[in-house]
Amino acid sequence: MKLGTRTLVAGLMMVAGVAIAAEATDPTVKARQELMDTIAMNTGVLGKMAGGENPFDAAAAEGAKAAIATAAAEIAAKFEPQATDPKTTAKEDIWANWDDFVKKADALKAAAEGMDATTLEGVQAGMGGIGGSCKDCHTSYRIPS
Numbered sequence: 001m002k003l004g005t006r007t008l009v010a011g012l013m014m015v016a017g018v019a020i021a022a023e024a025t026d027p028t029v030k031a032r033q034e035l036m037d038t039i040a041m042n043t044g045v046l047g048k049m050a051g052g053e054n055p056f057d058a059a060a061a062e063g064a065k066a067a068i069a070t071a072a073a074e075i076a077a078k079f080e081p082q083a084t085d086p087k088t089t090a091k092e093d094i095w096a097n098w099d100d101f102v103k104k105a106d107a108l109k110a111a112a113e114g115m116d117a118t119t120l121e122g123v124q125a126g127m128g129g130i131g132g133s134c135k136d137c138h139t140s141y142r143i144p145s
C-alpha cells in the first residue's frame, strides 16, 4: 500500500513536469515561470509527505495547500499578457483558448482547496486531483521539454 502510493505520487510528479526547466529573461515570462516554480515546490512538499519520503506535518501541509491555492488564483493575471521569450514553454493556444486556460487554472485552485491537509490520508487522497490538474493544463498548453 505504501509502495503503491509512493509510485503513484512519483508518477504524478513526473507527468506534472516538476523539473524546473526554462529560465526566461523577459520579465513577464519570468514571473509566470516563477509562479509555476512556486506551485511545483509546494506540490513537492505535499508529494513527499504523501509518498512517505517525509513525515506528515499538518502545518507544512496546510501551508503548501494554501500556497498552491493562492498561486493558482494568480495564474490568469500572470499569463494574460501574451509575452514571449526564447525560453518559454507556453503554447500560443493559451491566448486562443483563454477561457479554457482560466478554467484549468480554476480547477487547480479547487483541487488544492478541496484537499484535506489535516491528515496524511487526506493529503494522499488529494494528490490525484492536484497532479491531474497540472497534467491537464500542461498537456494542452505547455510545450513538452
Ligand code: HEC
Pocket: 016, 017, 018, 019, 020, 021, 022, 023, 029, 032, 033, 034, 036, 037, 039, 040, 043, 075, 087, 088, 089, 090, 091, 094, 101, 102, 104, 105, 106, 108, 130, 131, 133, 134, 135, 137, 138, 141, 142
Ligand atoms: C492553467 C494551466 C496550468 C496549470 C493548472 C499548471 N501549469 Fe505549470 N505551466 C503552465 C504553462 C503554460 C507553463 C509554461 C510557462 C512558460 O514557460 O512561459 C508551465 C510551466 C511549469 C513549470 C516550469 C516553470 C519554469 O521555470 O519554466 C513547472 C515546474 C510547472 N509548470 C509545474 C506545475 C505544477 C506542479 C502544477 C500543478 C500543481 C502546474 N504546473 C499547473 C500551465 C499550467
